[in-house]
Amino acid sequence: MPEPFDAFRIGFAMNTDSLLSMTGIDKRFAGIPALSGASFAVGRGEVHALIGQNGAGKSTLIKVLTGYYKRDAGEVVFDGKPFEVSSPQQAQASGISTIYQEINLVPYRSITENICLGREARRYGLLDWKRMHQEAEALLRRFNVRADVRRPLLEFNTATQQMVAIARAIGFSAKLVIMDEPTSSLDEREVAVLFNVIRQLKQEGVSVVFVSHKLDELYEVCDRVTIMRDGRTVKTAAMNEIDKIGLVSAMLGRAIERAEGHATAFSDRDEKKIGKVLLSAENLAINQIVQDVSFSVRSGEIAGFAGLLGAGRTETARLVFGIDRPRAGTMTFNGHNFNPHKPSDAIAAGMGFCTEDRKSEGIVPDMSVAENMMLALMPKLSKSGVIDEKAQRDIVERFIRQLGIKCSGPDQKVRELSGGNQQKVLLGRWLAMNPRLLILDEPTRGIDIGAKGEIQALIKTLADQGLAVLMISSELEEVIEGADRVFVLREGISVAEFDRDDATEDAVMSAMAHGSAPTIAEAAA
Amino acid sequence: MTRQRLISMLGSYGVVLALLLLVLFGWARYDYFLGFFNITSVLRYNSMFALVALGMCFVIMTGGIDLSVGSTAALGSVVAALASPQGALVGLGAGVGAGLCVGLINAILVTRLKIMPFVATLAMMLAASGTALLLADNQSVSVSYESGFTSIGQDNFLGFPIPAWIAIVAYVVGWIVLNFTSTGRGVLAVGGNEDATRLMGLPADRIKFLVYFASGGLAGLAGVILASQFGAGQPIEGVGWELFAIAAVVVGGTLLTGGVGSVGATLAGVLLLGILFNVLNFENGKGWISLSAYWQSVIRGLFLLVVVILQAKLSSRGSVAVRDY
Known part of the structure; x- marks a missing residue:
């Protein structure tokens, strides 16, 4: 006889649309909680926004997911299996690619190396530069970027560097691409190109986690949104069911109705x-x-x-x-x-x-x-x-x-x-x-x-x-x-x-x- | 961008150009400068420095430093000399093995215990030197002449000194590793931005481990050549070799902060410093001036300073591009 609890489990397992589910995630640094009981779920082929104020725990959550930090408690299920990784390398191998907030590339090295490091093309056991250059060029072409991929990265502007970071992440044929504020250094035209790529990825069944503080962008490209505050997940909603004020008040933790009374020591000034x-x-x-x-x-x-x-x-x-x-x-x-x-x-x-x-x-x-x-x-x-x-x-x-x-x-x-x-x-x-x-x-x-x-x-x-x-x-x-x-x-x-x-x-x-x-x-x- | 390219070209080929000019100068000025004897003796002697500099080059490209190479070479020469009665190959293996042991300890200190490379290798510099003196009982250890051990350092192969062949093979291997293996590219990536390299999923610690290990082995090999060439293990040799190696690497355009470097230019750097020494000797031989060894050191020091200043100028231009947004 199945117990009621089993029924819940079966129901959960039948939800085949789910690619990633993180529940009850705790993470402390020197005893100070950065995440307490955070949860996060992403469906297949979904573009999911993750937002919150500074210190809300978004970056920590992402780093826990990619194995950069080890979680103290909680469960992660990815692609139907429990997910235990201890390094970004393993996360990458399992299909999670990340573009970090600060462009995390190696400035002195060529574009090709920055895109291909870690999954180099080889011939006779040695690096096949010709094929790697072609691959880098082909990936950048998807973003309408034309650049000499043999030149060191530091010779290019920030937007190109950002595109290189994205090309690198996508090149790993990931199931989930995490973009931590990818648009902060892009102009409007470049953002439009990026959004096209995101839509393209979505069609190919790739899921995208999109971290951004530009609320307009979320409505343009995301399906759902998860809002974090003080290390907790406070709300998850479909983008078309929540307005901007709703987003802001959830991030700040203020009910719009609430007002009276002084919360601070600033008494009225003369x-x-x-x-x-x-x-x-x-x-x-x-x-x-x-x-x-x-x-x-x-x-x-x-x-x-x-x-x-x-x-x-x-x-x-x-x-x-x-x-x-x-x-x-x-x-x-x-x-x-x-x-x-x-x-x-x-x-x-x-x-x-x-x-x-x-x-x-x-x-x-x-x-x-x-x-x-x-x-x-x-x-x-x-x-x-x-x-x-x-x-x-x-x-x-x-x-x-x-x-x-x-x-x-x-x-x-x-x-x-x-x-x-x-x-x-x-x-x-x-x-x-x-x-x-x-x-x-x-x-x-x-x-x-x-x-x-x-x-x-x-x-x-x-x-x-x-x-x-x-x-x-x-x-x-x-x-x-x-x-x-x-x-x-x-x-x-x-x-x-x-x-x-x-x-x-x-x-x-x-x-x-x-x-x-x-x-x-x-x-x- | 063209200006940028010109600067980076100068950065990579400047040392080769300087080397050519120096050789031309020597050829024009001294009678036997390009004679067979001078060439082979310069190569025979400098091949030891070349090996040490190759290891140093890889360490510096990761953003680290290995101060222990000189003592390690001294230790290698003593161990090789002690083992040489058992056979030439045993002596060779023992010397390299001693170097690898020092390299292994350096690697563990830096990657596992996270001790700063400067401090870790400074400690090993003292430890290796002390071990060499203990093993040698504070005097040079004569090698076995019966086992053929001395031919490693003194004989020729195809009319070319064997130490030079060893160095050439090492540099070819080093060049292939740096340019055509993922570990080699990882060396540059770690030196360029270690955090990014970790986030990219590259095994940063394994890469650093390998460079210190290899540097120790190469220093040990240099020690074998030292013992073989001079017929004795030399516990007090090797003083200042690490500085010569660092100088050669830096002259070759490798940034001390890591991330940029070249095996070929390091070889050119070794030859440049070695031939500069050779030229000064010839100049003394002409009798016009008489430069003591101290003056030669002063000149080499000034030369190094000029190169480093130029490099700083060039790289600060480069960093403008990094912040161009």
């Missing part, structure tokens, strides 16, 4: 304290990531950048700070033309930049709190090369007090502090420079709830004292409640600007999703 325009930027552009961004920040104002991942927020901040140089556009700072060539220009003008990635770009973990705080100030504090210890100690102790940094003293190593206190040390580093504008990229990411409130309150206090703040945050409530003005970026274009009173969740999310700013009336309706 707007009288806002002064004159300090920084203004017009039509900044550098590449596809930043196409046309205009915004301004006034003294004593918190200006917020909202937008999905890949909207160009961090990239815009890098332009302002002189890390990258814009291709077009103008900036003024304090009423003068501002054209920074390098970060020290921006620092000299009175700017500070707390980057998104504290660990790799900010703190020096083995140095003390005092040393970390003084790094940027060192040149100013030293008299003919010798550091003025007394002045240094005074400043450090003042900031430890003012910012409420919990540490045993100025000599404690920064690595021993919590995330929130590390962030405060970084804030202290820039504040010690006495800046007029502070750029904060994801100031509360990876910081526990309590410390988050402290940092937010601190930002508010600093603005009240006249500091101009440009705050980038992926947390909607942080931008909406914290910023005096919200600029919404979408696919490299600043599409909307809201004053504090107009910046409702509906309005901001709708601008993030659709691009066109809804009229105030629409938002109010």
Whole structure:
């Protein structure tokens, strides 16, 4: 007698349309969960979108699937069989090809090698270059790319390199091709070519997992969508059953109806304290990531950048700070033309930049709190090369007090502090420079709830004292409640600007999703 | 793009051009420069360096370094000399085997224990040198002349020194491996972008393992030739060989960061440095100037510096193209 449970199993097995099913996937890094109980299923010949905010777990999920990471728990069934791989090589051999987010190719080697490495054509046991060159050319022809496949990859532009990556993945006659943000470096024409290839693959019965932050693209080419948040799968739906607002709110985890109450420590600010325009930027552009961004920040104002991942927020901040140089556009700072060539220009003008990635770009973990705080100030504090210890100690102790940094003293190593206190040390580093504008990229990411409130309150206090703040945050409530003005970026274009009173969740999310700013009336309706 | 090509052409053929110019200079200036005796003695002597440089070339192409090759050659020469009474082939096998042992340990340290190549091979450089001194009891070990072991280093085959034949065969094999096997292409891929290579599904660790193993074996072979040529195992020889090998590889246009390299250009690099030495000796012989060995080192050092600076200039041009978007 079959038990009820067996019936379920039989029903599952009969679903022959399923190519891949991942269930209950857990993955932890140093005890911190990156995936908890995530699930994902792809049908045969289906183009399936996988979306989520930064840190939602998409990339981890993909790397678990391709054997780059080993999962801690969960089940994977691929092509009707349990799937256990321990390396990308094995995954490839079983029919899963991946195009990773950063183009993962070898720049010094030829296009042919980049396409054929790992499955080389041979004759008499040696490589058959002639056949490999022909194969590479034939694969690229599918994308309308004509290039000398014998030349090293680094001689070609990013779009061609991306096409080479895709050609490589497809060349493995895969059953499943995973594309992690394949369009981020392509122009419209190239994207159209890529979509044709995806449709072609679909007709051949190949499944495609498509990771992208450009919502329009999903509707153009995908059949279904799976949305992840905080390491979990929150929703799977057919593309024609979910609208863009639905996608955005599922990604951000906000019910559209929800509104009242403060989720952050930004209490209402006194707007009288806002002064004159300090920084203004017009039509900044550098590449596809930043196409046309205009915004301004006034003294004593918190200006917020909202937008999905890949909207160009961090990239815009890098332009302002002189890390990258814009291709077009103008900036003024304090009423003068501002054209920074390098970060020290921006620092000299009175700017500070707390980057998104504290660990790799900010703190020096083995140095003390005092040393970390003084790094940027060192040149100013030293008299003919010798550091003025007394002045240094005074400043450090003042900031430890003012910012409420919990540490045993100025000599404690920064690595021993919590995330929130590390962030405060970084804030202290820039504040010690006495800046007029502070750029904060994801100031509360990876910081526990309590410390988050402290940092937010601190930002508010600093603005009240006249500091101009440009705050980038992926947390909607942080931008909406914290910023005096919200600029919404979408696919490299600043599409909307809201004053504090107009910046409702509906309005901001709708601008993030659709691009066109809804009229105030629409938002109010 | 044409400018780019010209630069990359210069990068790959510059060393050959320099070599030709140097030979022409020597031919025009010195009477016996292209004489049979000079040619064979230059080749006989430099074939040892050529073998060590070949192994180094593969290691550097993966982005690593092998500092132990000089000591390994010394160890190989001692072991070969000790084993030579058992027969020429036994001596050969023992010397190469000793080198492979050092290579194996290097390979395990780098790929399994993930120790930085610089540190791992530096430690093995000291260890191999100490082992060689212990085995040799701190003096040179005379080889057996009855077993025919000395003919490996001293005799000719078809009118050409046997060490030179060995080097030629090694370079042909190396060239085929690099250009016509997947392992060879993998060597360049690992050096160019190790992460990408792993994500592409290539066995990055196995490739790195093989290059250190092979480098040890080639250094051991160089040690066999050393012992055979000079009639004794030399525990204190080999000092600075690793630096000569690195210099030859770099002069040959192989990037120290890995990912770009050529077997042929490495051979040209060895010959260039070897012949430069030869030319300086001839110049001393003419009596116009008298350069001591120290001055020769200074000149070689300056020469190397010029090449590396040129290379840095050329490759920074190349990297513009990488970021061209």
